[in-house]
Amino acid sequence: MAHIPDGVVTVPVLVAGAVASAGFLGLGLRALTPERMPRVAVLSAVFFVASLIHLPAGPASVHLILNGIMGAVLGWAAFPAILVALLLQAVLFGFGGLVVLGVNAMNMGVPAVLAGLVFRALWRRDRPRRTALLGAACGGGAVALTTVMLSLSLVASGREFLTVAQLVVLTAVPVMVVEAAFTAAALGLVARVKPEMLEEG
Amino acid sequence: MTPVPAHLLAPQGPARSLVARLDPRTRVLAAALFAVVAVAAQGIMAQLAALGVAAGLCLLARLPMRTVLRRLLALEVFMALVLVTLPFTVPGQTLFTLGGLTASAEGMERALSVAAIASAVMLAVQALLASMETVALGHALARLGxxxxxxxxxxxxxxxxxxxxxxxxxxxxxxxxxxxxxxxxxxxxxxxxxxxxxxxxxxxxxxxxxxxxxxxRGFRGHYPILDLGRAGGLDWGFGAVHTASLALVLAVGMM
Known part of the structure; x- marks a missing residue:
């Protein structure tokens, strides 16, 4: 849902996305030390296949974005992880485009990093309720921010995309709810079973 | 969850097609150049020409027709929304009305051009990159900086x-x-x-x-990047023809 294909957004938006992505990538690569490489790659693989996991939501089904959980577990390194997964999705599944990769990485990666910063600042060990609430906020919040940025990239490309932007926001509401519940459960389990995963880096 | 497609794990397509004999770096550069030109091409004629070049690449890669068509028709929800709304949201000459909404000729053309660019890039990626072993893609990217x-x-x-x-x-x-x-x-x-x-x-x-x-066993954070050798005559020849056809696409847009 959040993948913009090539041919939709205009050149200024493409340039803005590329510049922002290059900056975040530079900072993210610094956090991607050799010791953390395997963990970042596991999360990148999870993000890559997440687009294939469909969860029932009423009459339709939604697929998750998972950028909130990426940020919570990886911090800054979430950005390169998302970029690599997006490139692989474009090449192997045909989701999104090539030139627009910077815009897509910005729309999904920046909310991930922000959610990660919030989660890491507020999370405490052995506080399950707090973990669940923070997880829900990160999961739902990252999807909400991605939706807003996606709509902005569309509207900035032309008034004629306003309707699409509105429809995108509308369809994102169920994703937000499902993703919040999902992230709360997933991070709750990680906090119980392997809390050190949420503390390092 | 749908199972991970088998082509993730093994290269697909006949190994002896022209595209398969190219250096991985040539293929990466050709795909990147194609995408930039397809997005930059002005006007529907140039965009359709780009689509033609992409179809040619698919033939050169000997991609199975059926898989290519299935990929093209499996529109994402997002793309469907764009294509359905554009005729009604771009102002211009009225083409037809549908329940109080008016579709404009300009809007139809805009939708067509978005579809053409998106499909052209997707076809080129399928022909040049998806047919390559993904490990080779990683090494080619590293070699390219x-x-x-x-x-x-x-x-x-x-x-x-x-x-x-x-x-x-x-x-x-x-x-x-x-x-x-x-x-x-x-x-x-x-x-x-x-x-x-x-x-x-x-x-x-x-x-x-x-x-x-x-x-x-001595791993220090990155793999030894494979030495892919030097690009051969086939790569230069393909690169020249590819660049020339893309220049033609841009020229069509300026006419």
């Missing part, structure tokens, strides 16, 4: 997709054995959350064991 850490991350990611898939199958089977059926509601969403949480914990622990073993 992509940071070594990023290229290594990509190679690791490809490996873990396979690991994750096996792990996912195991956990999903355990859920099925306990009669879990996905429905709308907190129970299902939470169960999936735990499933992915468990998947994360198991896979990260496994990756740590693998990494410790790799370090023991």
């Amino acid at each position: 992509v940071p070594a850490r990023l290229a290594t991350l990509m190679l690791f990611t490809l490996r873990y997709v396979e690991v994750l898939h096996q792990e996912y199958g195991r956990l999903r089977l355990a859920m099925r054995a306990r009669a879990f059926r996905p429905r709308t509601g907190w129970h299902t969403w939470r169960a999936y959350g735990w499933l992915v949480g468990m998947l994360l914990v198991n896979s990260v622990e496994r990756s740590e064991r693998i990494h410790a073993a790799m370090r023991l």
Whole structure:
């Protein structure tokens, strides 16, 4: 849902996305030390296949974005992880485009990093309720921010995309709810079973 | 979850097609150049010409027609929304009205051009990149100046997709054995959350064991990047023809 294909957004938006992505990538690569490489790659693989996991939501089904959980577990390194997964999705599944990769990485990666910063600042060990609430906020919040940025990239490309932007926001509401519940459960389990995963880096 | 497509793990397509004989770097550069030109092409004629070039690339790569068409028709929801709304949101000469909404000729043309660009880039990516072994893609990107850490991350990611898939199958089977059926509601969403949480914990622990073993054998954070040799005559020839056809596409747009 959040993948913009090539041919939709205009050149200024493409340039803005590329510049922002290059900056975040530079900072993210610094956090991607050799010791953390395997963990970042596991999360990148999870993000890559997440687009294939469909969860029932009423009459339709939604697929998750998972950028909130990426940020919570990886911090800054979430950005390169998302970029690599997006490139692989474009090449192997045909989701999104090539030139627009910077815009897509910005729309999904920046909310991930922000959610990660919030989660890491507020999370405490052995506080399950707090973990669940923070997880829900990160999961739902990252999807909400991605939706807003996606709509902005569309509207900035032309008034004629306003309707699409509105429809995108509308369809994102169920994703937000499902993703919040999902992230709360997933991070709750990680906090119980392997809390050190949420503390390092 | 749909199973991971088999072509992730093995290269697809006949090995002897012209595209398959090209240097991976040539293919990466050709795809990147194509995408930039397709997006930059002005006017519907130039965009259709780009689509033609992409179709030619598919023929050169000897991609199976049926898979290509299926990929093209499997429109994402997003793309469908764009194509359906554009005729009604771009102002211009009225073409027809539908329940109070007026579709403009300009809007139809805009929708057509978006579809043409998106399909052209997708076809070119299918022909040039998706048909290549993904490990070769990682090495080609590294050779072309992509940071070594990023290229290594990509190679690791490809490996873990396979690991994750096996792990996912195991956990999903355990859920099925306990009669879990996905429905709308907190129970299902939470169960999936735990499933992915468990998947994360198991896979990260496994990756740590693998990494410790790799370090023991002298791994220092990145793979030795393969020396891909020098581009041959075929690469220069293909590059020249490719560039010339893309220049033609741009020229059509300026007419």
